[in-house]
Amino acid sequence: MLDIGVVGAGIRGRMFAQALGQLPDVRVVGVADPTPAGAELAAELGAAAHAGHEDLLAAHDLAGVVVATPDFAHRDAAVAVARAGIGLLVEKPLATDVKQAREIEAAVEGGGGPAMVAFENRWNPRFVTVRRQITDGAVGDVLFQCAHLNDTRFVPERMLSWAARTTPAWFLMPHTVDLALWLSGRTPSSVYATGLRRELARDGIDTYDGVHALVTFDDGTTLALQSHWVLPESYPSVFDFRYELVGSRAAVRVDGSDEGVHFAGPSLQWLHHSTVERDGRLVGVAAEIARDFAGLLRGEPVTAPTLAEGVAVTAVVAAVHESVTSGQVVRL
Known part of the structure; x- marks a missing residue:
């Protein structure tokens, strides 16, 4: 036991x-x-x-x-x-x-x-399927990646009591940075990022509204990242997740927030079923x-994300914050 x-x-x-x-x-x-x-x-x-x-x-x-x-x-x-x-x-x-x-x-x-x-994206069947296409050679060389992972204002304003002690980049980008490194197998070499701190700060939550970043890998390929948490709560999902990859042979697009179940009651909701309770x-x-x-x-x-991979993701997101603060490209 x-x-x-x-x-x-x-x-x-x-x-x-x-x-x-x-x-x-x-x-x-x-x-x-x-x-x-x-x-x-x-x-x-x-x-x-x-x-x-x-x-x-x-x-x-x-x-x-x-x-x-x-x-x-x-x-x-x-x-x-x-x-x-x-x-x-x-x-x-x-x-x-x-x-x-x-x-x-x-x-x-x-x-x-x-x-x-x-x-958790390592266990998401959608991304497991994408990785299989990459490892089988169907995508060719991975050239460009773009990941949008955003939240509605519900998350910093009501879900997290500690939102002012983190940022949307720390809360959201580890998901997308790890996904991009896992799918591409590339090594990041530099980061440039910008951030906006306005709407939430006006409401007394002293954190960034959103962060955009461009990660360049050691072979010149790139990853564009967007994470903010100021979507209106009328959005049909508490999060907005879109991932795109362009390879030398094929392109991939994944909508990670619309899981195909649309519930129209007083408002439209996209119901999530990646983890559900049954009996x-x-x-x-x-x-x-x-x-x-x-x-x-x-x-x-067991094939699972290692601590070394966790350190690598933290290094990229830390560089995102350093670049936002300095306004400069940060070398990794």
Whole structure:
């Protein structure tokens, strides 16, 4: 039996806890979160509630821990888990600081258990299909990539209590940067970016409305990125996700927010089904990530995003922020 702890009882922590707890040889035995949400989730799972990761690690003999705290707060828990020799699943991004990301990686390499980063697009069937076309040679050389991943104002204004402590680039771009690196296999060499800080700041949330970035790879190919979170809430999905790739033999376009189920009630909604609950069990992407994490803990051969890849993504998004601030091209 694999005993698992969860640090962070927000949307992602709750989702991974439920997905792991439904596996036949896994028990979620502890939840660390100082807010009432932590005690609530622990009670639902029949697990112990803890105020912080230190208490969680001291109280249980754990095989693995999920770190799903806010994106700027991964380092301390992840390093502590790794130093205890326990397996680690970290929600994206690995960290919002390159030094902290490398500290997590070093702690794992220095004696930690197996580790992975939850870049969920790696499990999305649409992008798995695109990658197969690339690896089979149907696309040819990847020349240009463009990724739009945006949110409605609901996310910074009502979903995240900590929006002012992050940016749309940190919250959203790790998804698209990892996707582009995974699909193309390219190495980034430079970043140029611009950002706008206006509408949300006027409403008392001191963060960027949006960020645009151009990543140039070492072979001259490029990736254009857009992430903002000021779409009106009348948009039919809480997020807008579009990905385009042009290769020497073919082109690909993926609409990641319109999953084909349109619900017209008082307003039009695009219903999402990449992860859904059926008969009390999660099925879809979250369940697949949980299954692979459990497999990793058992020592099974699992293909999952590595901490080195997590560090690479953090380095690109950190360079995006440096370029926004300096107005200069940042070399990687």
